[in-house]
Amino acid sequence: MYERIADALATPLDEVFAADIGAGTGIATAVLHACCASVVAVDPADNMLAQLREALPGVDTVQSSGDKLPFSDDSFDLVTYAQALHWTDPQRSVPEAMRVLRPGGRLAVCEPLWV
Template identity: 55%
Template sequence: MTTAHRTRARSFDTAAALYAANRPAYPPALFDAVEELAARPLRGARVADVGAGTGIATGLLHARGARVLAVEPGEAMAAQFRRAHPDVPLVRGDGDRLPLATGAFDLLTYAQAWHWTDPQRSVPEARRVLRPGGALALWWNDLDPRVPWIAGQEARLRDFFRVTGDAAQDAFRLLPAGLGFATRKVPWSRRVPLGTHLANLSSHSAFLTLGEERTRAFVAAERERLLAPGGPARADGTVEEAYVVSLAVAVLPASP
């Protein structure tokens, strides 16, 4: 992991409340797909949610009846998690050095977190803590660039951050080789106030490491564009955010 990548990974601790208030959740269909691809129900399963953040995925896993433990490296994110989910156990750690017992879990989940790990370390750690026949589930929740206004926004972001290439690269390119992942795309949407959409945008690591002044300037200009005639903002000040969750599940052999 480069210094810049490590800095971005740690940046969420500076905006834990912003993250908790504005990041999207996940649709029930995602957890249906996890159960299908892992070939077991979540209810009663021993699950470790790694890189749990403020507990968006962890809380939903808990609501499905999983016996879930959260793993989170950030102090402020962990504090936000504990306020939101006081009944769910949490330990401090990260995917490269899991503070978990060997062979103790049925399912290991990474909700928008796998890309912050070093696969040379996180893959062996995942294999270690999963029981035989256990499953590793990774997913990424991305705005859907097939929607024209979202594609336009992504183009502006790419230009603003001087990113070359396709901003809508497939999340599955991040999958480690050799584990035999089964994949699924889960589309969904949410209607939110425009302010929530923009706050969600500014809670991403690229903006958190950019600085307040430039972030405010971009967000202000984006607000004007989205509110302009013909823009996606409706008369009530809301926008419809379309998402696609990219899910990948690898099931380990039933015997070592």
């Protein structure tokens, strides 16, 4: 998945500022942390973010829902939902993701087939 994201972005991944929405315990966040300039993990559940902070101490975390992101417009090159969009109201969360993306940025959504 991340190779396809890299191909779609005009910016090399090691220069990308990313937000992983619905980060949970940080499975996808860890991959972004390894290849991006910066990643912010966003999740509404403090217990999930606590596990993420323990596993990935260098990653910034924000407790929030994807339906109302606490970031300024044009903040990120990449916003990801790795098996998390179905926990949100897409009619609210997709416009929010687009709002915080910089011009030319990408929204990447990966959902299981059963959703």
